[in-house]
Amino acid sequence: MQATTRQPAGRRTGPSGTALLVLLIGQSMANIDLAIVNLAVPAVSADLHVSGSALTLMVTAYALCSAVLLAPAARLGERLGVRRVYLSGLALFTLASLACGLATSAPVLIAGRCLQGAACSLMISQVLMGIHRWYTGPARARALGWNAVTLSGGAALGQILGGTIVSADILGTGWRAVFLLNVPVGALILLLGVVLLPHDRPATTARRGDNDIPGTLLLAAASLTVLIPLSLTRPAWIWLLLPAALPLAVRLVRTEQRVIARGATPALDLRPLSTPTVRWALTTSSGCTLTYISMLYLLSLHLQDHLHLPAWQAGLVPLGWVLAFGLAGPVIGRAPHRLARRLPFIGCTLLTTAYALAPVVPVGEGTAIWPLTAVLCIGGFGLGLTNTSVLNLLTTAVPPRHAATLSGTVNTLSTVVGVTGVALFGALYPWLSRSTWAGPTTAYTLASAGLALITAFCGYAALRAVATAPDPADTPDTPDPADATDPADTPDTPDPADATDPAAPVFTTGERPGAPTTG
Secondary structure, three states: OOOOEOOOOOOOOOOOHHHHHHHHHHHHHHHHHHHHHHHHHHHHHHHHOOOHHHHHHHHHHHHHHHHHHHHHHHHHHHHHOHHHHHHHHHHHHHHHHHHHHOOOOHHHHHHHHHHHHHHHHHHHHHHHHHHHHHOOHHHHHHHHHHHHHHHHHHHHHHHHHHHHHHHHOHHHOHHHHHHHOHHHHHHHHHHHHHHHOOOEOOOOOOOOOOOOHHHHHHHHHHHHHHHHHHHHOOOHHHHHHHHHHHHHHHHHHHHHHHHHHOOOOOOOOOHHHHOHHHHHHHHHHHHHHHHHHHHHHHHHHHHHHHOOOOHHHHHHOOHHHHHHHHHHHHHHHHOOHHHHOOHHHHHHHHHHHHHHHOOOOOOEOOEOOHHHHHHHHHHHHHHHHHHHHHHHHHHHHOOHHHHHHHHHHHHHHHHHHHHHHHHHHHHHHHHHHHOOOOOHHHHHHHHHHHHHHHHHHHHHHHHHHHHHOOOOOOOOOOOOHHHHOOOOOOOOOOOHHHHOOOOOOOOOOOOOOOOOOOO
16 A cells, blocks of 8 residues: 655655654643643542542543553544644544533543543544655654654643643633633644645545444453453452453454455454564563553652652652653664664663662652752653664664555554553552551552563563564665555555655754655
């Protein structure tokens, strides 16, 4: 299949840096919203008289709906085009935010959060697809670097703005401002997107019987049987869903194999996952993401419940982590080739070091928090190096015709492992803290050691991923030859401009990347 951007002859193909900015701001809105709502929970509970499972569902509905729909949303972008699906998701997110801000009851708010999650999946699934298709070489590395900056900036802003917006009681709206502020921002970005985002052609042409409805339903069911028990935990019978995940996953794989065999488009194309580079890279990315989200949760428990730091001070401790994560992004695009292939391992090593040092540095009431903050900055920078360089490795190893599969897989895995890590270490730390032989300090040390062991293995996986990957210096980023013969694809006619015009730079005028990917 061809994934090109239609533009008149004589103009540069590939989107500009401002087009990428539109994509990244939408993704940042989704990340900020998740963090802000967590901090607005007490105000929502008091105003709407919501408590217990309904309050938990209000928080988790967003992540659950987003995780379940990520892979189908990526496939939708492949069929309809990145621009169309992204703008549709942004419009839905803006309307859903308005509905949440005007909600007068818990069911309405939960329904609005579900719509926000669905819209989030439409937006964020298109970001990696757009970068994968529209950029190549140094331009792609820079785009992924700015993506890392956006992810960290969104998390940091959400952490800072959450309590501030609720406390400010803007125009008497209280917690509702958390949602209502998305409306003017979303409308502005929507207008910019209409003007700036390129009119990309769909990468596939729909054929009769090509909709893999059984595979889509099985994928959603398998994801929910894992996410619902880990997210809600109560009532007790909900854990009975977890054992159903394995047979559903097996059935999903068999169903998708039959879909591929008959030449149709599967809901989740498993073919790119067959290469060692992709498997090792996804292992590295998933393991590091699990430890990162788990560590943030552990810090919240340990600093407030055991060390009795005030909430505002405990919130500042991991702030350096998310900011340092973003600093690593621009480094990737400008690193020398020989160093760039070592960055995934270097990042895992820094992350392991941070987890090992976290229980050792002094912190607590009457003690400065900067030593722990400095250690977490090391970990955040290491995570940024690993995350961005592994994504660059994946987008190099996976042909652009499989951009939808890569986007859906990476985003879904990140959500699943994040929920799994919080459930695992969130249960381990309190259990060890209450035990007679451990206590809170030992519990925190053992949990941090467990995280360090996971990232140490991720370092090995990163080495394997790089060792099995083709060297981009020897194999330039060219169109995938399989695009013309894959029975699941319907090739388009290449745009003649693609053969001659250089790609637009990504937030820089000092470098000129190569021609755009048209695979």
